[in-house]
Amino acid sequence: MHVLSTTKFKTNTLVLNIQRPLRVGEVTTSALLPYVLTRGSRQYPSVQAMQRALDDMYGSVGSSDTFKVGERHVMQFRLTLPNGRYLPGRPELLREGIAYLYQMLGDPLMENGAFRASFVTLEKEALRKRVEGIFNHKAQYARLRCIDAMCPEEPYRLYSGGRIEDLAAITPETLRDAYARICATAPMDLYVVGDVDPTAVAEELERVFVFEGRESVPLDSAPISGKVLTGVQEVRETAAVNQGQLVMGYRVPVRYGDGAFYAMMMFNGVLGGFAHSKLFVNVREKASLAYSVRSHYDPHKGLLLVQAGINVNEQARARALIEAQFAAIASGDVTDLELEQTKAMLINTYREAYDSPGALINLAYESCIAGHERSIEELTKAIPDITRDDLRVMAEMLRLDTVYFLSDEPSSVVASGSASAVQD
Amino acid sequence: MQATRYELIGEQLYTETLPNGLRVALLPKAGYSKTYAVFTTRYGSVDNDFQVDSGTRHQVVDGIAHFLEHKLFEEEWGDVFHDFATQGASANAFTSHDRTAYLFSATSGIEKNLGTLLDFVQRPYLTPESIEKEKGIIEQEIRMYDDMPFWRGYRHLLECLFVASPVRIDIAGTVESIRRIDQAALMECYETFYHPSNMMVAVVGDFEPESIMALIQRNQAAKTFAPPRSIQRFTPAEPGTIQQARHEIQMAVSRPLVLLGWKDAAVLKESDHLQRELCMAIVQDVLFGAVSPLVQGLLDQGLIDDAPSCDYEIGSGYGFSYIGTETDDPVAFETAIRDGLAHALTNGLDADDFERSRRKQLGEYVRGLNSPEAIANQLTDIGFKGQDFFQIPDLIATLTLSDANSALRAHYRLEQTAVSIVWPNGDAVDNENEEEEPDAA
Numbered sequence: 074m075h076v077l078s079t080t081k082f083k084t085n086t087l088v089l090n091i092q093r094p095l096r097v098g099e100v101t102t103s104a105l106l107p108y109v110l111t112r113g114s115r116q117y118p119s120v121q122a123m124q125r126a127l128d129d130m131y132g133s134v135g136s137s138d139t140f141k142v143g144e145r146h147v148m149q150f151r152l153t154l155p156n157g158r159y160l161p162g163r164p165e166l167l168r169e170g171i172a173y174l175y176q177m178l179g180d181p182l183m184e185n186g187a188f189r190a191s192f193v194t195l196e197k198e199a200l201r202k203r204v205e206g207i208f209n210h211k212a213q214y215a216r217l218r219c220i221d222a223m224c225p226e227e228p229y230r231l232y233s234g235g236r237i238e239d240l241a242a243i244t245p246e247t248l249r250d251a252y253a254r255i256c257a258t259a260p261m262d263l264y265v266v267g268d269v270d271p272t273a274v275a276e277e278l279e280r281v282f283v284f285e286g287r288e289s290v291p292l293d294s295a296p297i298s299g300k301v302l303t304g305v306q307e308v309r310e311t312a313a314v315n316q317g318q319l320v321m322g323y324r325v326p327v328r329y330g331d332g333a334f335y336a337m338m339m340f341n342g343v344l345g346g347f348a349h350s351k352l353f354v355n356v357r358e359k360a361s362l363a364y365s366v367r368s369h370y371d372p373h374k375g376l377l378l379v380q381a382g383i384n385v386n387e388q389a390r391a392r393a394l395i396e397a398q399f400a401a402i403a404s405g406d407v408t409d410l411e412l413e414q415t416k417a418m419l420i421n422t423y424r425e426a427y428d429s430p431g432a433l434i435n436l437a438y439e440s441c442i443a444g445h446e447r448s449i450e451e452l453t454k455a456i457p458d459i460t461r462d463d464l465r466v467m468a469e470m471l472r473l474d475t476v477y478f479l480s481d482e483p484s485s486v487v488a489s490g491s492a493s494a495v496q497d
Numbered sequence: 498m499q500a501t502r503y504e505l506i507g508e509q510l511y512t513e514t515l516p517n518g519l520r521v522a523l524l525p526k527a528g529y530s531k532t533y534a535v536f537t538t539r540y541g542s543v544d545n546d547f548q549v550d551s552g553t554r555h556q557v558v559d560g561i562a563h564f565l566e567h568k569l570f571e572e573e574w575g576d577v578f579h580d581f582a583t584q585g586a587s588a589n590a591f592t593s594h595d596r597t598a599y600l601f602s603a604t605s606g607i608e609k610n611l612g613t614l615l616d617f618v619q620r621p622y623l624t625p626e627s628i629e630k631e632k633g634i635i636e637q638e639i640r641m642y643d644d645m646p647f648w649r650g651y652r653h654l655l656e657c658l659f660v661a662s663p664v665r666i667d668i669a670g671t672v673e674s675i676r677r678i679d680q681a682a683l684m685e686c687y688e689t690f691y692h693p694s695n696m697m698v699a700v701v702g703d704f705e706p707e708s709i710m711a712l713i714q715r716n717q718a719a720k721t722f723a724p725p726r727s728i729q730r731f732t733p734a735e736p737g738t739i740q741q742a743r744h745e746i747q748m749a750v751s752r753p754l755v756l757l758g759w760k761d762a763a764v765l766k767e768s769d770h771l772q773r774e775l776c777m778a779i780v781q782d783v784l785f786g787a788v789s790p791l792v793q794g795l796l797d798q799g800l801i802d803d804a805p806s807c808d809y810e811i812g813s814g815y816g817f818s819y820i821g822t823e824t825d826d827p828v829a830f831e832t833a834i835r836d837g838l839a840h841a842l843t844n845g846l847d848a849d850d851f852e853r854s855r856r857k858q859l860g861e862y863v864r865g866l867n868s869p870e871a872i873a874n875q876l877t878d879i880g881f882k883g884q885d886f887f888q889i890p891d892l893i894a895t896l897t898l899s900d901a902n903s904a905l906r907a908h909y910r911l912e913q914t915a916v917s918i919v920w921p922n923g924d925a926v927d928n929e930n931e932e933e934e935p936d937a938a
């Protein structure tokens with residue numbers, strides 16, 4: 074249980090995170106459970122009843138979903154309540170809110186000793202549609218397809234929303250058993266942020282959140298998986314699109330808990346994290362090739378993805394320009410101004426997290442999963458010391474793994490081992 | 498500088514109108530790390546036909562307000578994003594139907610960043626070369642939107658609903674229209690709509706309001722502006738009938754997407770917009786929210802997987818709403834919504850539902866006060882219409898069931914429903930590298 078008492082916000086935020094390993098046999102069950110649980114509870118047995126209870130708490134917002142942190146799968150249940158002191162009549166909502174959060178996951182609607190069958194059927198179908206619907210968001214689709222191609226043997230390729238091929242085997246009974254195991258042993262972290270009395274809120278949470286015979290079992294701290302690169306993999310897909318989506322996936326041997334973590338954050342910032350970064354300046358502003366072009370570093374897995382929306386016939390030019398930005402950093406071609414700007418922007422981004430209950434909670438939880446405490450204070454201290462030499466070292470460690478391109482032009486598969494192929 | 502204290506919600510707002518006509522609103526938020534500032538002109542995509550004083554009447558190319566927004570970031574010495582980055586600020590801008598807003602958020606160097614914001618917007622630097630270059634970038638922005646099914650369905654819905662209002666035109670224009678944009682037209686729009694008297698600056702964060710106000714005053718006093726001129730905006734009369742009852746397209750999507758839309762039959766005066774928006778939020782929540790029996794029925798049948806998305810927007814000469822969702826059976830969804838609306842139009846809203854939703858709007862308002870961005874943007878949006886964002890709790894408190902029912906009946910006319918559908922075009926993704934369906938990405 075983690076409580077942050079602050080008068081800054083006009084809300085009280087409650088978040089419960091449940092941690093699971095990311096693995097084939099479990100991912101779809103974990104992805105489905107939050108939806109089945111919040112479709113209706115024993116006390117509020119329908120979507121309508123769940124929503125009505127929220128509306129009665131002055132439009133509080135409850136939601137749940139799953140995401141992955143590296144190769145961990147997290148089920149998250151969130152509740153945001155307006156602080157009653159800013160409402161006419163000053164209603165007390167926190168106690169009701171805690172009871173509601175418990176209804177979201179602790180008191181499911183059961184039928185014949187298992188989850189209500191109609192809920193399971195409908196939510197399985199909804200999950201299938203959500204997974205198929207990724208295709209409707211072309212940038213996200215391209216990103217996920219690139220990861221899929223990069224990590225065929227690694228759990229990281231699993232989409233946090235589940236897999237369609239697993240749905241047939243899931244029944245109200247298998248779901249009930251998985252739920253019972255999770256309640257009994259899965260690591261759970263409960264966060265409260267708001268103008269609350271920490272002792273009183275802790276007492277109330279302990280009173281309400283009771284799981285019989287529960288004993289939390291920490292997950293195996295298995296090392297994050299990896300692979301040996303044998304060349305650059307080229308993947309092309311076609312669909313009826315107006316814009317090509319280019320995604321270049323790199324392997325990064327620097328993770329969240331590593332000493333070089335901040336240098337890698339800086340590398341990503343100089344390369345493509347911001348509007349002053351090399352990718353934005355050179356691919357967008359100078360070459361007019363893209364509107365959206367950026368890089369994203371996932372320190373929990375050790376991947377860096379560069380993504381650009383470009384004309385379908387500009388793939389070669391865009392790719393060459395993107396690779397030229399890596400080469401520039403590798404050769405030390407980074408100005409003092411670029412370093413200064415990136416440091417200022419990274420520090421700003423982290424400081425802004427202080428103003429969002431959700432961002433504060435996520436930062437704390439990431440540290441908790443990675444087993445390495447990172448704080449905003451630490452970051453703002455470490456960042457200013459990073460040099461262009463540090464970035465050069467980072468650039469040398471990166472390996473291009475996969476180039477993915479989605480366009481409307483049917484084309485043959487391009488063979489691996491092109492000019493930019495890298496041996497690892 | 499005028500200070501207004503709002504006791505219940507615990508906020509104090511500082512406002513002033515400067516001699517050049519610029520309106521300023523400052524809201525100190527104790528304990529916040531970041532300050533958010535937004536500098537907005539009352540000029541958006543619908544302002545495409547105008548005249549200044551007794552000058553020439555201008556009818557401008559689609560997408561020009563948005564194009565100008567992109568181009569103002571350019572300075573003689575380069576891109577102003579770099580100045581903000583050096584000062585640790587995250588900057589951006591957006592163009593809507595009736596506003597263009599320039600903004601930053603920062604946790605340090607607030608005064609310097611605020612100066613940069615005011616200066617770059619008030620110092621256009623356009624060259625033919627940079628205008629040409631921007632066309633390639635905006636073309637990619639338009640193509641990105643063209644691949645977004647919801648946006649496509651939404652734009653087609655507005656084309657169906659509106660016969661004359663420029664709200665039916667895409668904010669970014671088209672790949673063809675932006676090619677016709679030149680320096681003279683951009684400057685004409687700039688000089689017309691970027692006069693301080695047509696603009697407002699709102700700042701929210703942990704600062705001393707006196708010093709921020711003084712900075713803005715000094716910044717503005719150091720610049721010369723032409724005397725304010727009167728802008729006449731020609732807003733075509735929108736008939737009560739719709740352009741087209743339905744529009745259907747095919748796209749690379751996994752399942753159909755359907756939007757139903759309606760438009761206000763009568764044009765409301767600006768001072769009534771806020772009340773109408775609040776009423777419509779309640780009406781849409783009661784009829785189409787997750788709490789409604791109609792939506793529960795659709796969920797139970799598996800026709801939808803989540804509550805549909807809804808919105809209502811009102812501006813100069815237009816007001817419209819939509820309800821939209823992905824569904825395997827757009828026709829069944831459409832029928833259910835029409836039936837539900839017919840029932841509501843006959844019976845009005847239930848009194849308990851109205852009360853519950855009214856309370857909910859109050860709570861949502863208080864939740865929104867966590868967000869400097871939401872506060873500053875709404876202060877501006879509502880302020881432009883002569884209303885006060887902080888009066889919203891009082892306004893909600895005075896709404897009656899009969900107000901909500903009047904809005905319901907004034908807005909929804911079943912015989913004037915427009916429907917926009919995006920169908921999958923059947924060409925499934927062609928995976929050359931793997932045999933799996935593109936599911937478990």
